[in-house]
Amino acid sequence: MxxxxxxxxxxxxxxxxxHVDGLxxxxxxxxxxxxxxxxxxxKDTSGALLLARTSRAAAFFSKHxxxxxxKKLYWALVMGVPEIEDGLIELPIGKQPGTxxxxxxxxxxxxxxxxxxxxxxxxxxxxxxxxxxxxLTGRTHxxxxxxxxxxxxxxxxxxxGLQEAFLSGGISRKMHLHARRIRIDHPDEGKxxxxxxxxxxxxxxxxxxxFDLALGNTDALDDRPPMNREQKKAQARAHAKGVRKERxxxxxxxxxxxxxx
Numbered sequence: 001m002x003x004x005x006x007x008x009x010x011x012x013x014x015x016x017x018x019h020v021d022g023l024x025x026x027x028x029x030x031x032x033x034x035x036x037x038x039x040x041x042x043k044d045t046s047g048a049l050l051l052a053r054t055s056r057a058a059a060f061f062s063k064h065x066x067x068x069x070x071k072k073l074y075w076a077l078v079m080g081v082p083e084i085e086d087g088l089i090e091l092p093i094g095k096q097p098g099t100x101x102x103x104x105x106x107x108x109x110x111x112x113x114x115x116x117x118x119x120x121x122x123x124x125x126x127x128x129x130x131x132x133x134x135x136l137t138g139r140t141h142x143x144x145x146x147x148x149x150x151x152x153x154x155x156x157x158x159x160x161g162l163q164e165a166f167l168s169g170g171i172s173r174k175m176h177l178h179a180r181r182i183r184i185d186h187p188d189e190g191k192x193x194x195x196x197x198x199x200x201x202x203x204x205x206x207x208x209x210x211f212d213l214a215l216g217n218t219d220a221l222d223d224r225p226p227m228n229r230e231q232k233k234a235q236a237r238a239h240a241k242g243v244r245k246e247r248x249x250x251x252x253x254x255x256x257x258x259x260x261x
Contacts, residue, residue, distance in 0.1 A: 001048055001049065001050055001051070001182070001194040001196070002020065002048075002049045002051060003046070003047060003048065003049075003196040003197060004020060004041055004045075004046055004047060004048075004049045004179075005046055005199055006043075006044050006045065006046040006174055006175060006199055006201070007043065007044060007174075008020060008043065009043040010037065010040040010041055010042075010043070010049065011037065011040065016043075020037065020049065021037055024036075024037075024051070027051070033054070033055075035051040035052065035053055036051065036052045036053075036055070036057075036058040037049075037051065037052075038050055038051065038052050038058055038061035038062050038065060039061075039062075039065045039070075041179055042141065042144075042177075044156075044157075044174065044175040044177070045074075045175065045177045045178070045179060046177070046178045046179070046196070046198075046199045046202065047074070047178040047179025047180060047196040048072075048179045048180065048181060048182045048194055048195070048196040049179070050182055050184070050192070050194070056187060057187045060185075060187040061184065061187075064184050064185060065138070065184075066138075068136065068137070068138070069184070069185070070182065070183070070184040071134070071181075071182070071183040071184070072134065072135060072179060072181070072182055073132060073133070073134055073179075073180050073181040073182075073183075074132070074133040074134070074135075074143060074177060074178060074179050074180055075121075075130065075131070075132060075133075075177075075178045075180045075198070075202075075216060076130075076131050076133055076143065076147070076154050076155075076176055076177045076178070077128050077129070077130055077131075077154065077155040077156075077176035077202075077205060077206075077209075078128065078129050078131055078147050078152040078153065078154055078155060079128060079152055079153050079154075079155060079161065079164060079165060079167070080126060080127070080128065080129070080151065080152050081120065081123045081126055081128075081129040081152075082118070082120055082129065082131070082150065082152050085119065085120040086118075086119045086120070087117075087118060088115065088116070088117055088118075089114075089115065089116040089117075089118065089146040089147075089149070089150060090113075090114070090115050091106045091108075091111075091114060091145075091146060091149055092106065092107055092108060092110075092111030092112055092113055092114055093105070093106060093107065093111045093112055093114040093139040093140075093141075093142060093145050093146075094107030094110050094111035094112065101140075103141075103159065103160075104139070104140050104141045104142075104145050105145065106145060106149045112137075112139055113137065114137045114139045114142050114145075114146065115135075115136040115137050116133060116134065116135055116136065116137075116142060116143060116146045117133070117134040117136060118131050118132065118133050118134070118147075119131065119132045121211075121215050121216050122211050122212065122215050124209040124210060124211070127167070127209075128155060128167060128209065129152070130206070130209075130211050130216070131147075132180075132216065133147075141159075141160070143177065144157050144159070144160045144177065145160060147160075148160040148161050148165075153165040154175060154176060154177050155167055155171065155175070155176040155205070156172065156173055156174050156175040156176050157175050157177070158173075167205075169208070170208060171205050171208060171209075172201035172202075172204065172205055174201045174202075176201075176202050176205060178196070178198055178199065178202055179196060180195060180196060180216075181193070181194065181195045181196070182194050
């Protein structure tokens with residue numbers, strides 16, 4: 001397992017020359033082949049990244065990740081505090097037109113089904129909340145899109161939260177999304193259960209905001225009962241509020257006077 005730092009891509013791409021995959025030769029050691037990637041993290045997301053030493057292990061892990069039997073738990077700081085402290089987000093996600101697949105969006109007509117469990121661990125007044133997230137599906141940018149869609153973008157995620165995703169008071173402008181833990185079956189027997197420590201900027205923000213790391217030791221999101229009717233109604237209201245806010249912003253943008261030539 002690697003604890004990937006923020007700002008380092010998992011794989012190469014257009015204009016991306018430094019990435020985890022390009023560094024794996026250094027981790028071959030006495031093995032016959034270089035380690036293999038079996039899943040990915042966004043460039044600006046930090047945390048646990050599992051590697052396989054053999055082709056057999058890579059195939060085994062890939063099957064479990066694609067089949068959703070692997071459990072991934074993330075920590076994030078989000079803007080504001082979700083009305084429902086313990087809930088499920090079910091909003092389909094698709095590519096945003098005109099972005100070349102670089103940006104995703106909630107797409108109620110053609111989006112792929114997407115589900116995220118979340119729990120508010122602690123809050124700093126109404127300013128921000130520390131949340132635990134578990135993706136139950138594996139869509140691109142799923143956690144970022146879902147939290148922004150319910151009106152609580154991840155702190156530092158300007159791509160989906162725009163200017164409203166940044167805190168004042170010395171809080172880093174880097175994204176505060178961290179792959180905290182991975183639990184998955186071992187190719188031979190037993191379980192792999194790994195935890196990644198927070199990167200420097202995230203840990204400093206936690207300290208500045210007065211969050212108690214000891215509160216994040218529970219992580220049984222998938223063991224909770226489904227939301228009741230009142231929780232679902234509150235979740236729908238929160239989503240509708242976020243949509244209305246976004247539309248008001250679009251109307252304001254269209255209404256701005258164009259500069260004179």
